[in-house]
Amino acid sequence: MSVLASVQLLGAVVAIWLGVYAYRRRERPGMIWLVAVLFGDTVWMVAAGVNYASHSLVVSTAMLQIRYVGITVIPIALLFFALSYTGYDEWLTPWHRGLIALPALGALLLALTDSFHGLFYASVTPASNPQHVAYEYGLVAAPWIAYAFVIVVVATAAFVRYAIVAEDVYRWQTCTLAGAVSTSVVADALFFLPVPPNGFAITPLAILVSSAIAVAIISRFDFGRLVPATRELGRKELIEQMExxxxxxxADGLVVDVNPAAARILGYDTDELLGEQAPEALPNSDDPDVVQRLFTVDGVDRNVEVRTIQVGKTSGTTVITFHQMEDFTEIVSHDLQGPLMEIRGSADLAMSSGDITHIEHVLDAANRIDELVSDVLELSRIGPQLETHESVDLADCADTAWRHVWTPTGELVVETDQTVMGDPSRIQQLFENLFRNSVEHSSSAVGQPADTRSRGRDGQRFSAPSEGADERVRVTVGPLPEGFYVEDTGPGIAPEDQERIFEKGYTNSPTGTGLGLSIVRQIAVAHGWSIRVTEGREGGARFEISDAEFGGEPNPDDTPG
Structure with missing residues (x-):
């Protein structure tokens, strides 16, 4: 037996071993497609080995045909494995799989029946080369070869794209897979180029190299146990930032993805969780969808609400989300301050003046409390997810939010007619917290709310200050090329505080809760926006929101308020 035949048959043995390993783990996402790839490898290498060992034209011709059982299976199964591994399961429906595999099935049938029509091999003649035959491809071979190259390149691109954005625990694993696939692509390309070893198919040898790389992956990564979870790569930054x-x-209980908020609540570093068994405190897959757990981190007990979501019916992947229950209490307490002050002030006015029209303000504030409790409860349970995504008029939304901010000495100026896409109630909540931050840090006066707003020149809107006010803060809402800003004329925020101003609980006010701007950031992140604080034109605070999606005409019936 020749050396080349021995090498091919040895490669087949390695492929069989790897195939058995993968088949025993076929319940894991993508493993069944890896089994198919290794099956194709085995058929191809066995056919090549028999071809090299035989000196019969009949046997060699038969092996040329049989090898296409493997050659047609490999690129299709490889693409399906790459799509499953990198999270593109929407392309793995029966319809898509059938459409992608149809050309391969046609090529296989034509290769196996070539002796009847000669469309795949135009001629097969004896030769003195290691394959013992010389052949020329027929009319249908070139289109199939081109299609197979495209399929393999797409699979490689999927691995490379995922490796660029993957966590460290996946990056080297994915790069190695991409390298293994690329080895076969280069080997196949050399066969068609006028460079040594021109005219000699070295792809089976490249498959042996790919098999060796796969063995290295198994040894280094325990391949198949850390298959990445399906996810939309475009949301990675949002998941990283959300609270x-x-x-x-x-399915094996290993953590395959975790965001910084989870690591912080659990008391771990992200790297300590990835690739390890999930903490025992997390619920099992058969636990109720919503449970409460008590986590003790650094001697401090944290009451956490945990939600469990099963991904698919058979994948075994579980997404676990959780938040600290005390966050909900703090946020409700903070956002209720404005309406409660409005109720007290309006009730005092009604009693002292006998004017019952002030009761309308009490009812409005009570309705606002009910709305806030519902909104914050929902926000605390589902996290920064948007219930609606529609066109919101910034001027109308800011105007409505200003009516809910209690200040006798404030003035609102709106210099934009922009509309943005988002959740109207969340954007109003964002404005309210920014406005309240401005007026609370600019004046300690307590009195009546600002007068009714009126429209200024050039479409600007403003609210006139109450009569008798000694000093006032002006809050401006204006446009940016990719969003909008909220700026005030107050004392501003010191540069050393600007980096921490959005941290939960951080405040430089002895009476502040440190939650208002944290809520603002959470709402901005939920919309996919970026937010930063800088110095305003008159020395006050300026909050710039960018990466907003501008919209069309808003629905007037959906305006919050």
Whole structure:
């Protein structure tokens, strides 16, 4: 037996071993497609080995045909494995799989029946080369070869794209897979180029190299146990920034994804969780959808509400989200301050003046409390997710929010007619917290709310200050190329505080809760916006919101308020 035949048959043995390993773990996402790839490898290498060992034209011709059982299976199964591994399961429906595999099935049938029509091999003649035959491709071979190259390149691109954005625990694993696939692509390309070893198919040898790389992956990564969870790569930054904790656990209980909020609540570093068994405190897959857990981190007990979501019916992947229950209490307490002050002030006015029209303000504030409790409860349970996504008029939304901010000495100026896409109630809540931050840090006066707003020149809107006010803060809402800003004429925010101003509980006011701007940031992140604070034109605070999606005409019936 020749050396080349021995190498091919040895490669087939390695492929069989790897195939058995993968088949025993076929319940894991993508493993069944890896089994198919290794099956194709085995058929191809066995056919090549027999071809090299035989000196019969009949046997060699038969092996040329049989090898296409493997050659047609490999690129299709490889693409399906790459799509499953990198999270593009929407392309793995029966319809898509059938459409992608149809050309391969046609090529296989034509290759196996070539002796009847000669469309795949135009001629096969004896030769003195290691394959013992010389052949020329027929009319249908070139289109199939081109299609197979495209399929393999797409699979490689999927691995490369995922490796660029993947966590460290996946990056080297994915790069190695991409390298293994690329080895076969280069080997196949050399066969068609006028460079040594021109005219000699070295792809089976490249498959042996790919098999060796796969063995290295198994040794280094325990391949198949850390298959990444399906996810939309475009939301990675949002998941990283959101305050809702998120852990993704696979069928073996290993953590395959975790965001910083989850690591912080659990008391771990992100690297300590990835690739390890999920903490025992997390619920099992058969636990109720919503449970409460008590976590003790650094001697401090944290009451956490945990939600468990199963991904698919058979994947075994579980997404676990959780948040600290005390966050809900703090946020409700903070956002209720404005309406409660409005109720007290309006009730005092009604009693002292006998004017019952002030009761309308009490009822409005009570309705606002009910709305706030519902909104914050929902926000605390589901995290920064948007219930609605529609066109919102910034001027109308800011105007409505200003009516809910209690200040006798404030003035609102709106210099934009922009509309943005988002959740009207959340954007109004964002404005309210920014406005309240401005007036509370600019004046300690307590009195009546600002007068009714009127429209100024050039479409600007403003609210006139109450009569008798000694000093006032002006809050301006204006446009930016990719969003909008809120700026005030107050004392501003010191540069050393600007980096921490959005941290939960951080405040430089002895009476502040440190939650208002944290809520603002959470709402901005939920919309996919970026927010930063800088110095305003008159020395006050300026909050700039960018990356907003501008919209069309808003629905007037959906205006919050």
């Amino acid at each position: 809702l904790g998120m852990v993704v656990r696979n």
